Amino acid sequence: MTFQYLLDACLNVLSPANFLMLAAAVLAGLIMGMLPGLSATMAIALLTGLTYNVGDHQTAIIALLGVYVGAISGGCQSAILLNIPGTPASAATALDGFPMARQGNGGLAIFIATTASCLGTILSVIFVLTLTPLLTSFALKFASWEFFFLSIFGILICGTLTARGNALKGWISGICGLLTAQIGLDTVDTFARFSYGNVNMMSGIQLIPVMIGLFGFPEIVKAFKSGSEAKVLQLTSFNILKGFRIVRDNIVGVVRSAFIGVGVGIIPGVGEDVGGWLSYWAMKASGRNTDGFGKGDPRGIVAAETGNNACVGGAIIPVLSLAVPGSAPAAVLMAAFFMHNYRPGPLLMTESPEFLYNVAVYLVFASVLMWLIALGMARVTVRVLTVNKKLLMPVVFLLCVVGAYLINYNLFDVKVMFFFGLIGLAMSYMNVPAAPFILGVVLGSMADSNLRRALRLSDGSFLPLFERPISVAFLIVCVLMILSQTGLLAWLRGKVKRER
Amino acid sequence: MKRTLALLSLAVSFACPAWSADWPNRNINLTVPYGAGGTTDLTARSIASGMSKVLGATINVVNTPGAGGSAGSLNVQNAKLDGYSLLANGLLAFTTMPLNGYTEKTFRDWDIWIATYAPNGIIVPANSPYNTITDLINAIKAKPGQITAGTAGIGSGGHFGAEVIKAVAGADYKHITYQGGGPAVTATLSGEVDFCPQLLAEYKDLIISGKVKGLASLSESDIELAPGKVLPSILKSFPDAKKYLPMGEVTGIMIPKGLPEDILKKIDAAFESAVKEKEFLDFAAVRSFTVMPKGRAESQAFLETFAGRAAYILYDAGAVTVDPAKYGFKRP
Known part of the structure; x- marks a missing residue:
């Protein structure tokens, strides 16, 4: 029966109309992913509206999944070429991708990123097909305490996300991001914090304008600094075999990142961006010779891109089994499923059992097509590196402004972008990394609201935190991270040795 | 102007x-x-x-x-x-x-x-001790301010539903707010909160499949979720709730x-x-x-x-x- 469903789905997607639709959707997704401001969530939302009148629901589902995979994967190209992540999901890719491009290896970096993206999605589909029931129960193990510690853990890894190895600067940046996320109506009591009666401030600081500002502005200004390198980069051609070899050599990292990505994807409320960051951190923490991270180590790209794409499958798992979306794009996707007369959730396997297999097969086809199309596009996009920056950056600047505006059609977001652009500029002069700031904004309200919710549930007692295995494990890891990053761990070890 | x-x-x-x-x-x-x-x-x-x-x-x-x-x-x-x-x-x-x-x-x-x-629908986790809306209301009466309700936040559809329950019970519940209906439903599935008063449409299939227990709807009449599976109106057990309905x-x-x-x-x-x-x-x-x-x-x-x-x-x-x-x- 399973085989029959898979075969049917393959035939479905291979029909000329559907295949063309998938290719078009993947291409559209890639382009939207590349443009700063247009995130995967928006791409799917836009397409949801457009597919409303598409008669064949399968065609619509194919298009939606195509645009999802495309948008999550497309962001890496602008991250690598311009150091401006196209979507928050590929922010971690910029850390090593951009240095690689500056060394003239932009093509190779995009190849690795795209291949890793493709593998990430395909691996996550395997999880969808085999482990959906098991992983669903894992998702339900996450309650307020676990969410709180997950976000604290995320902030703590900020210390290691910095290229220059200065953990303190990473933490400062991360905590600033955390504080930025506190602006607006708080999610527990709907109290307006730091908003001074301004309606726009009340609805909170959006992640994307902050990201565009922090990453984009310094790049734009640097291009016009007097004495900045006027020379244009020479592209070194790269060997595809070399790209494959890098991916193959890191296959353990790919699988690990896929596990992390799927896990993060399943947990409701945390999505592709966190998946990329955690995978990157895990790659760095477990690797040897990690000095090159942040300076153009291809392993960083492999981890970040596998991790964020693996979230796609992960986020769809709870949609299919419980009708609870695992990430923001998956939430819009779920709404689109409903619109096309599917009822994802516990009744799915009895009402339309073929749907799970359809989604899985479409995702695999989407990611393979994405790989082909993205690499084809990269032949054109890498030429961006050969353009004189003084000519290129005004265009990028325009894209940044438009991108910030498009999120809510609100000029306030453009102002936010400018404001954080200036902060980003200051940070870049002081060598404070911007990446942890973004992570802080992503995790800030999660840390805040979950701690307060957990304490309200327990009437202010911290005891329940020790009764939950996952949260205790998180607590131990967090304590170890603080000790090791501040050098206390080494000091303790030394002390124990001396006493012996 | x-x-x-x-x-x-x-x-x-x-x-x-x-x-x-x-x-x-x-x-x-x-x-x-x-x-x-x-x-x-x-x-x-x-x-x-x-x-x-x-x-x-x-x-x-x-x-x-x-x-x-x-x-x-x-x-x-x-x-x-x-x-x-x-x-x-x-x-x-x-x-x-x-x-x-x-x-x-x-x-x-x-x-x-x-x-x-x-309509709002009142649900509880599958392993909850409450099997009827009367059980839940009695529990709120017995332990005012201790029974937790998970909603999508202040002013959300679920908050309005919870306030009706409070009015019927004549005692307060403990309001636990989440960032949206999805997380509130997840919290109910995992048993973090005692009940969830969001809109019925958000978890209709979860009730049918038995992942959560549906206790009552805040509509004036019963609602047939699936053939043979009826969610009773709260009026069945508490006719006095009439003035708050339909919610x-x-x-x-x-x-x-x-x-x-x-x-x-x-x-x-x-x-x-x-x-x-x-x-x-x-x-x-x-x-x-x-x-x-x-x-x-x-x-x-x-x-x-x-x-x-x-x-x-x-x-x-x-x-x-x-x-x-x-x-x-x-x-x-």
């Missing part, structure tokens, strides 16, 4: 009758102040596709999320009143908008067509008052036909929405009680500071 503009456009509209006679001669924008794919959005799109058939004009659905739906609503309120920009909104948020201080205008300043009603989200389309009557008549006709379309009815059935079409006059009458109830629930919970009496809202 706005009033002058409105009057001016009104004067213009009377001055040139030909203008309203050939309405609509271009695309109409229907603003949904939430994201694409949400409940309001899907309802709006479903109605829009039916209405455009009658009107012979394309209706573009425009999603403008932000500020809990107020941003999009204010856009329509401030737009040129020419019949080409309509709003679709949930009326819990829409009628309580003036209490947030976003605007001085109330629902009485709008022409409103109500389409659907989605749930009511969705409709609206436009600021002041359009010439012949355009409004055309919208009337298009709306009446749209809510009878098979596709719309099917959509409502899957979601367990009650289709309860109400014309302009009927909607105003319905909203007088509905808005008063919603406004005072928010006010009493301390979620808004503007006294509903300022706008003539009546306490239920």
Whole structure:
């Protein structure tokens, strides 16, 4: 029966109309992913509206999944070429991708990123097909305490996300991001914090304008600094075999990142961006010779891109089994499923059992097509590196402004972008990394609201935190991270040795 | 200034009758102040596709999320009143908008067509000790302020539902708020909260499949979820709850008052036909929405009680500071 469903789905997607639709959707997704401001969530939302009148629901589902995979994967190209992540999901890719491009290896970096993206999605589909029931129960193990510690853990890894190895600067940046996320109506009591009666401030600081500002502005200004390198980069051609070899050599990292990505994807409320960051951190923490991270180590790209794409499958798992979306794009996707007369959730396997297999097969086809199309596009996009920056950056600047505006059609977001652009500029002069700031904004309200919710549930007692295995494990890891990053761990070890 | 503009456009509209006679001669924008794919959005799109058939004009659905739906609503309120920009909104948020201080205008300043009603449903985790709504209400009475309710936040559909439970029990619950309905439902599935009073449509399938227990709906009649699976109305056990019912989200389309009557008549006709379309009815059935079409006059009458109830629930919970009496809202 399973085989029959898979075969049917393959035939479905291979029909000329559907295949063309998938290719078009993947291409559209890639382009939207590349443009700063247009995130995967928006791409799917836009397409949801457009597919409303598409008669064949399968065609619509194919298009939606195509645009999802495309948008999550497309962001890496602008991250690598311009150091401006196209979507928050590929922010971690910029850390090593951009240095690689500056060394003239932009093509190779995009190849690795795209291949890793493709593998990430395909691996996550395997999880969808085999482990959906098991992983669903894992998702339900996450309650307020676990969410709180997950976000604290995320902030703590900020210390290691910095290229220059200065953990303190990473933490400062991360905590600033955390504080930025506190602006607006708080999610527990709907109290307006730091908003001074301004309606726009009340609805909170959006992640994307902050990201565009922090990453984009310094790049734009640097291009016009007097004495900045006027020379244009020479592209070194790269060997595809070399790209494959890098991916193959890191296959353990790919699988690990896929596990992390799927896990993060399943947990409701945390999505592709966190998946990329955690995978990157895990790659760095477990690797040897990690000095090159942040300076153009291809392993960083492999981890970040596998991790964020693996979230796609992960986020769809709870949609299919419980009708609870695992990430923001998956939430819009779920709404689109409903619109096309599917009822994802516990009744799915009895009402339309073929749907799970359809989604899985479409995702695999989407990611393979994405790989082909993205690499084809990269032949054109890498030429961006050969353009004189003084000519290129005004265009990028325009894209940044438009991108910030498009999120809510609100000029306030453009102002936010400018404001954080200036902060980003200051940070870049002081060598404070911007990446942890973004992570802080992503995790800030999660840390805040979950701690307060957990304490309200327990009437202010911290005891329940020790009764939950996952949260205790998180607590131990967090304590170890603080000790090791501040050098206390080494000091303790030394002390124990001396006493012996 | 706005009033002058409105009057001016009104004067213009009377001055040139030909203008309203050939309405609509271009695309109409229907603003949904939430994201694409949400409940309001899907309802709006479903109605829009039916209405455009009658009107012979394309209706573009425009999603403008932000500020809990107020941003999009204010856009329509401030737009040129020419019949080409309509709003679709949930009326819990829409009628309580003036209490947030976003605007001085109330629902009485709008022409409103109500389409659907989605009731609240009370659910508990599958392993909960409570098997009936009476069990739950008794537990709240026995332990005031200790039984936890997971909702999508203050002013959300779930909050309104929880306040009804509080009124019936005569004792408070402990309000645990989440960032949206999804996380609140997840918390119920994992047993983090004792009950969840969100809209029934959000977890209909979870009740049918037995992943959660459905105790009651806050509609006036029982609801058949699936053949043989009926969710009883809370009235079955607590007839006194009558004055708080029906509780749930009511969705409709609206436009600021002041359009010439012949355009409004055309919208009337298009709306009446749209809510009878098979596709719309099917959509409502899957979601367990009650289709309860109400014309302009009927909607105003319905909203007088509905808005008063919603406004005072928010006010009493301390979620808004503007006294509903300022706008003539009546306490239920």
